Amino acid sequence: MEQNKPKAFLNIPTAILFASVIVAVAIVWSRKPTTTLPPVNLAASAQAAIAGSKSPNISSVTSADHILGNPNAPIKIVEYSDPSCPYCKAFNSVMMQVMNVYGKNGKVAWVYRSFPLDKPDADGNVLHPNAGHESQALECAAALGGNQAFWSFEQQLYTITPSVTPQSPKGLDQSKLPVIAKSAGIDVNKFNNCLSTGQQANAVEAQYEDGLNAGIAGTPYSFIVTSDAAPIPLPGLQTYSTVNNAIQILLSQGNTSGSN
Numbered sequence: 323m324e325q326n327k328p329k330a331f332l333n334i335p336t337a338i339l340f341a342s343v344i345v346a347v348a349i350v351w352s353r354k355p356t357t358t359l360p361p362v363n364l365a366a367s368a369q370a371a372i373a374g375s376k377s378p379n380i381s382s383v384t385s386a387d388h389i390l391g392n393p394n395a396p397i398k399i400v401e402y403s404d405p406s407c408p409y410c411k412a413f414n415s416v417m418m419q420v421m422n423v424y425g426k427n428g429k430v431a432w433v434y435r436s437f438p439l440d441k442p443d444a445d446g447n448v449l450h451p452n453a454g455h456e457s458q459a460l461e462c463a464a465a466l467g468g469n470q471a472f473w474s475f476e477q478q479l480y481t482i483t484p485s486v487t488p489q490s491p492k493g494l495d496q497s498k499l500p501v502i503a504k505s506a507g508i509d510v511n512k513f514n515n516c517l518s519t520g521q522q523a524n525a526v527e528a529q530y531e532d533g534l535n536a537g538i539a540g541t542p543y544s545f546i547v548t549s550d551a552a553p554i555p556l557p558g559l560q561t562y563s564t565v566n567n568a569i570q571i572l573l574s575q576g577n578t579s580g581s582n
Contacts, residue, residue: 378553380536380545383433388464388472391421391431397548397572399430399556399565402437402533404541405457406450406493408485409559413542416562418477420569430569434476436460436526437533437541450486452493454526459499459513461522467508474506548572 383389383398401417403410417432424430438453456479463475479494479502486493503513516522533543544560545553546568556565 378536378545378555380547380553381532383547388434388460388469388476389431390434390469390473391425392428393431395428395431397424397430397546397569398433399544400433400435400547400553401542401544402435402529402536402538404437404439404450404453405460405479405483406453406486407439407541408487410542411480411483411485413544413559414477414480416560416565419562420565423566424569429573433547434460434472435532436529437538437543438526438530439541450493452486452496454523455496455517456483456494456499457526457529458520458522459503459517461525462513462516463503463506463508465522466512466516467506471506471508475502475508478502478505546572550575 436457438457439449440454464472483494484490500510504510544556547553
């Protein structure tokens with residue numbers, strides 16, 4: 323798949339503005355439970371983009387992606403997510419707020435990619451044992467019902483799934499997945515067959531490998547993608563205010579005519 327290439331980005335005054343408003347704490351649920359990582363200055367990503375260096379190795383957005391909103395939106399937010407991740411559950415609400423504001427006018431699109439943390443760590447522990455199964459369920463929803471069914475399934479899944487914590491280590495009761503599928507208008511028999519036979523396992527693994535190539539170790543992890551910049555990382559659970567400020571700055575440039 324074609325890789326995004328670094329391009330000219332923001333002018334210096336804008337970079338300074340970027341630095342003044344986009345300083346966030348990255349909260350990432352990685353292979354071992356963590357609380358808060360050291361503060362991440364997102365302006366460093368802008369400076370790297372200005373210099374045309376350190377571009378994340380993220381695959382280009384294509385029609386094969388799960389896209390909510392205008393496929394030709396000047397700004398795309400590509401999120402790598404785990405359905406069992408408590409921080410992803412919270413960030414899902416942030417992204418819905420973003421889309422309620424910017425999706426209606428076609429300025430921002432949301433791209434979902436799976437990054438299930440269901441692989442054993444060095445000690446053999448699995449953080450989210452159902453995450454891969456749930457990610458395959460999402461892909462089955464898309465394969466059987468198209469993009470609209472995918473997003474209906476995604477929203478319901480993230481709404482009803484309890485966060486995987488020591489108090490609820492198994493997260494969602496997997497018998498709920500066909501119930502969600504039916505609610506999303508998907509043929510339940512076909513859905514169950516798709517899920518039980520692992521028809522979408524390779525699709526999930528490909529997205530996971532893409533995330534690894536982009537340097538992701540935990541979720542949620544997102545990138546702001548435009549036609550005029552190297553992708554800008556948004557690590558961890560970002561607030562609506564942080565994401566909104568980034569969008570406002572990019573739109574103010576008036577040169578985000580489209581993104582690939």
